[in-house]
Amino acid sequence: MVKPNLQPPKGFRDFYPEEMAIRNWLIKKMEEVSQRYGYQQYEGPSLEPLSLYAAKSGKELVEKQTFVLKDKGGKILALRPELTPTLARMVTNKSKELTFPLRWFSIGPRWRYEKPQKGRFREFLQWDIDLIGLNNLKADTEIIVIGVEFLKSVGLSSKEVVIKVNSRKFLEKQLKNLNIPVKKMNDLFKVIDKKDKMKDKDWQEYLKDIGLNSKQTKALLKILQEKDFTTSPDLKGLFADLQNYGIKDYVEFDPTIVRGLDYYTGIVFEACDRQKEFRSILGGGRYDDLLEIIGRQEELSGVGFATGDAVILELLEKLKKIPQNLANNAQVLVTLFDESLFKESLNICQRLQKAGLKTELYLQADKLDKQLKYADKKNIPLVVILGPDEIKKKEVTVKNLLTRQQKTVSLDKMEQLGNLL
Amino acid sequence: MVKPNLQPPKGFRDFYPEEMAIRNWLIKKMEEVSQRYGYQQYEGPSLEPLSLYAAKSGKELVEKQTFVLKDKGGKILALRPELTPTLARMVTNKSKELTFPLRWFSIGPRWRYEKPQKGRFREFLQWDIDLIGLNNLKADTEIIVIGVEFLKSVGLSSKEVVIKVNSRKFLEKQLKNLNIPVKKMNDLFKVIDKKDKMKDKDWQEYLKDIGLNSKQTKALLKILQEKDFTTSPDLKGLFADLQNYGIKDYVEFDPTIVRGLDYYTGIVFEACDRQKEFRSILGGGRYDDLLEIIGRQEELSGVGFATGDAVILELLEKLKKIPQNLANNAQVLVTLFDESLFKESLNICQRLQKAGLKTELYLQADKLDKQLKYADKKNIPLVVILGPDEIKKKEVTVKNLLTRQQKTVSLDKMEQLGNLL
Numbered sequence: 001m002v003k004p005n006l007q008p009p010k011g012f013r014d015f016y017p018e019e020m021a022i023r024n025w026l027i028k029k030m031e032e033v034s035q036r037y038g039y040q041q042y043e044g045p046s047l048e049p050l051s052l053y054a055a056k057s058g059k060e061l062v063e064k065q066t067f068v069l070k071d072k073g074g075k076i077l078a079l080r081p082e083l084t085p086t087l088a089r090m091v092t093n094k095s096k097e098l099t100f101p102l103r104w105f106s107i108g109p110r111w112r113y114e115k116p117q118k119g120r121f122r123e124f125l126q127w128d129i130d131l132i133g134l135n136n137l138k139a140d141t142e143i144i145v146i147g148v149e150f151l152k153s154v155g156l157s158s159k160e161v162v163i164k165v166n167s168r169k170f171l172e173k174q175l176k177n178l179n180i181p182v183k184k185m186n187d188l189f190k191v192i193d194k195k196d197k198m199k200d201k202d203w204q205e206y207l208k209d210i211g212l213n214s215k216q217t218k219a220l221l222k223i224l225q226e227k228d229f230t231t232s233p234d235l236k237g238l239f240a241d242l243q244n245y246g247i248k249d250y251v252e253f254d255p256t257i258v259r260g261l262d263y264y265t266g267i268v269f270e271a272c273d274r275q276k277e278f279r280s281i282l283g284g285g286r287y288d289d290l291l292e293i294i295g296r297q298e299e300l301s302g303v304g305f306a307t308g309d310a311v312i313l314e315l316l317e318k319l320k321k322i323p324q325n326l327a328n329n330a331q332v333l334v335t336l337f338d339e340s341l342f343k344e345s346l347n348i349c350q351r352l353q354k355a356g357l358k359t360e361l362y363l364q365a366d367k368l369d370k371q372l373k374y375a376d377k378k379n380i381p382l383v384v385i386l387g388p389d390e391i392k393k394k395e396v397t398v399k400n401l402l403t404r405q406q407k408t409v410s411l412d413k414m415e416q417l418g419n420l421l
Numbered sequence: 422m423v424k425p426n427l428q429p430p431k432g433f434r435d436f437y438p439e440e441m442a443i444r445n446w447l448i449k450k451m452e453e454v455s456q457r458y459g460y461q462q463y464e465g466p467s468l469e470p471l472s473l474y475a476a477k478s479g480k481e482l483v484e485k486q487t488f489v490l491k492d493k494g495g496k497i498l499a500l501r502p503e504l505t506p507t508l509a510r511m512v513t514n515k516s517k518e519l520t521f522p523l524r525w526f527s528i529g530p531r532w533r534y535e536k537p538q539k540g541r542f543r544e545f546l547q548w549d550i551d552l553i554g555l556n557n558l559k560a561d562t563e564i565i566v567i568g569v570e571f572l573k574s575v576g577l578s579s580k581e582v583v584i585k586v587n588s589r590k591f592l593e594k595q596l597k598n599l600n601i602p603v604k605k606m607n608d609l610f611k612v613i614d615k616k617d618k619m620k621d622k623d624w625q626e627y628l629k630d631i632g633l634n635s636k637q638t639k640a641l642l643k644i645l646q647e648k649d650f651t652t653s654p655d656l657k658g659l660f661a662d663l664q665n666y667g668i669k670d671y672v673e674f675d676p677t678i679v680r681g682l683d684y685y686t687g688i689v690f691e692a693c694d695r696q697k698e699f700r701s702i703l704g705g706g707r708y709d710d711l712l713e714i715i716g717r718q719e720e721l722s723g724v725g726f727a728t729g730d731a732v733i734l735e736l737l738e739k740l741k742k743i744p745q746n747l748a749n750n751a752q753v754l755v756t757l758f759d760e761s762l763f764k765e766s767l768n769i770c771q772r773l774q775k776a777g778l779k780t781e782l783y784l785q786a787d788k789l790d791k792q793l794k795y796a797d798k799k800n801i802p803l804v805v806i807l808g809p810d811e812i813k814k815k816e817v818t819v820k821n822l823l824t825r826q827q828k829t830v831s832l833d834k835m836e837q838l839g840n841l842l
Contacts, residue, residue, distance in 0.1 A: 005470070006513055006514040007514070008466045009466060009468055009470065009496070014464075014466070015463055016463055016511065017463055017525070020462045020464055021461075021462075037774070037782075038751025038779050038780060038801070040438035040441070040442075041438065041441045041445065042435075042436055042437055042438055043435075044429065044436070045429045045430060046530060047430055047433060047488075047532075047544070049426070049430065067492075068490065069489065069490035071430075071488075077430060092427055099799055103781065109467060111468075113493065134785065136784055136785050138763075138785065139784055142782070241763075244763070244767055245771075246771075327461065328462060329461055330459030330524075342559075343665055350666075350667075353458070358456050358459050360458065363522075363559040363560055363563065364555065364557050374520065377520040378520055
């Protein structure tokens with residue numbers, strides 16, 4: 001038998017308890033912020049027909065970055081690279097029963113067949129949050145506010161991160177003034193989205209390829225450097241409301257933000273670290289035709305964003321903002337003197353568990369030293385020690401491994417042991 | 422464009438907020454019980470090389486029930502049908518750094534290409550919990566106790582469910598006495614595992630096929646009906662300890678329990694509903710050679726169980742034990758009188774959110790009736806109403822949609838609004 005590789009597949013990750021505790025901490029923050037604003041959690045299947053992604057997810061995502069498999073009936077299924085098409089399908093399926101606007105969020109795995117690199121894995125956790133059925137800039141504002149509140153909740157200040165906001169409509173209007181035809185708009189958005197990632201010369205070559213002349217290119221460059229957004233009523237109103245929410249320091253106008261996905265139609269935004277060291281942390285925007293994603297002509301407008309677990313954790317690690325001691329280990333270890341005292345140790349363990357303390361029972365009568373060492377290595381702070389003498393006196397010895405102090409606690413006070421933590 | 426099917430793929434599920442709330446309630450129970458005993462959460466990748474499952478997961482699972490895909494490098498990956506091989510790989514990979522015994526659990530999706538039916542989906546949530554590195558019946562006991570405590574925590578009584586326990590070693594010893602060779606043992610275990618699902622005649626035919634004569638078959642039938650386990654010191658000790666834990670009513674000896682997976686070597690068990698209406702709720706046992714799963718000869722013994730979300734939810738639904746009103750909607754809706762009062766409504770909303778209340782802000786100035794109807798449909802219990810009059814008097818009107826009562830609350834008492842819930 002060939003010995004298997006002990007590593008996870010390329011681009012996939014193992015989460016040992018320490019890493020899992022960090023991941024759970026992050027998930028908790030996503031949940032808390034979502035629920036604070038009344039958003040409800042949903043989930044879809046991990047696999048969908050590949051065709052669901054074909055219409056709007058963008059050619060690159062569907063053709064190159066999707067894990068695909070054929071089921072035994074010959075159907076081609078894709079491991080979901082994003083959740084929005086599933087959301088569109090689910091909303092359509094129950095559109096008559098649901099009460100709009102929907103405030104929905106989801107946290108789960110997504111898969112993309114990309115080259116693994118910093119902040120990018122083939123399997124990652126993603127938080128999607130959407131406000132659907134309300135075509136009103138106040139909805140866009142709320143979604144951006146939630147993004148900011150999330151960044152705040154993990155300890156990121158407005159000096160460290162920013163949400164850059166633009167309006168596709170505003171940009172589109174200006175591009176039309178340059179006589180750029182509407183049908184080229186999506187291509188042009190894609191080129192603009194890549195500006196930061198390309199050399200200036202290559203990028204301008206790219207513009208030439210899609211048919212811009214040098215005058216248009218020059219004018220485009222000017223548009224993309226403009227800091228004034230007050231000629232756009234949408235952006236003006238949005239930024240006024242962002243100020244009402246008290247988060248002005250976290251947001252700024254950036255005319256180069258367009259986002260890569262085809263279905264955005266209005267406000268678009270992404271969060272980045274101020275140092276520009278990392279890829280974008282979260283991104284989203286307004287989509288006017290959610291149902292067009294799945295081939296429906298009905299109108300349903302929404303706004304939302306998505307964020308993965310990888311970039312934000314790298315940024316937080318760099319800034320040393322991930323809390324210490326997150327590992328979800330036991331709070332108390334109850335030792336075992338010998339087999340004859342098992343019932344007594346068990347009884348104490350059960351009482352502590354009932355009092356809400358995470359408690360491990362040491363299951364074999366090893367030397368006390370070995371049991372203490374085990375608690376120490378596992379970062380279990382309190383150790384309850386009991387032998388025949390203690391039992392006779394109806395008490396136990398409690399050792400605090402953090403302070404190295406120990407004290408005697410009466411058996412009838414076991415439920416208060418948590419006070420020593 | 423072909424209009425896509427609005428249903429999830431066959432055997433997959435959509436979780437709308439109501440269903441998601443139930444699923445989250447169940448996950449919470451799994452987490453709480455695991456953590457009560459000091460178990461730590463971990464997670465592995467969703468995809469592993471197919472070869473990881475080849476050794477020990479059983480032929481049927483690997484060849485017929487696994488979703489398989491070829492990555493762009495030609496490697497064959499499987500959507501994990503179970504987690505134990507991943508656990509074995511992860512433990513081996515860090516065996517030098519980890520402190521044994523490990524108390525680990527994981528909750529996440531698994532995939533099996535099975536015929537969808539009652540209690541069986543192609544994608545399901547599974548909770549795995551294992552105690553690794555302690556070859557001691559007290560560990561087996563603890564794992565069974567955790568199974569019972571989980572069943573209790575979701576409200577199932579010992580009159581509704583039972584954990585049936587057996588020992589493969591005990592059974593093996595008795596089978597050896599019938600002159601059944603060791604190398605036939607695994608095949609025979611599989612046949613015994615299927616006894617409940619087959620007609621008696623077909624089953625006895627099956628026994629003949631693997632080479633049992635009629636005398637052996639008769640003796641086997643007697644073994645499988647035996648209620649006395651006291652000739653097995655392991656079972657005797659185990660049941661004595663289960664009594665010490667105070668859960669005797671939830672457990673019983675059943676000589677027909679063997680479990681389907683090849684890697685079990687000692688105690689095996691499964692939980693079923695007493696009415697025998699559903700498939701088994703959870704199953705597990707002792708595996709002496711965890712690392713053999715991934716082709717290692719080192720010794721590492723563990724014990725654990727796994728349980729999915731499907732069967733237990735069906736049972737709980739039948740018994741009407743799923744709590745009502747789990748949906749995680751907002752607790753308060755703050756209405757909007759008109760655009761000019763947006764700041765005032767926002768301010769109240771933010772104060773309520775800060776006070777820990779899940780609060781939605783109504784984002785457009787619809788008629789009050791429409792706003793109240795929205796809260797009603799969404800099961801939001803409290804509605805805060807404020808117009809110019811209220812603001813002048815520095816108060817708001819709070820309507821409780823459950824009791825249909827309303828009262829006036831002073832603006833400076835907003836933080837105590839939770840008391841009305």
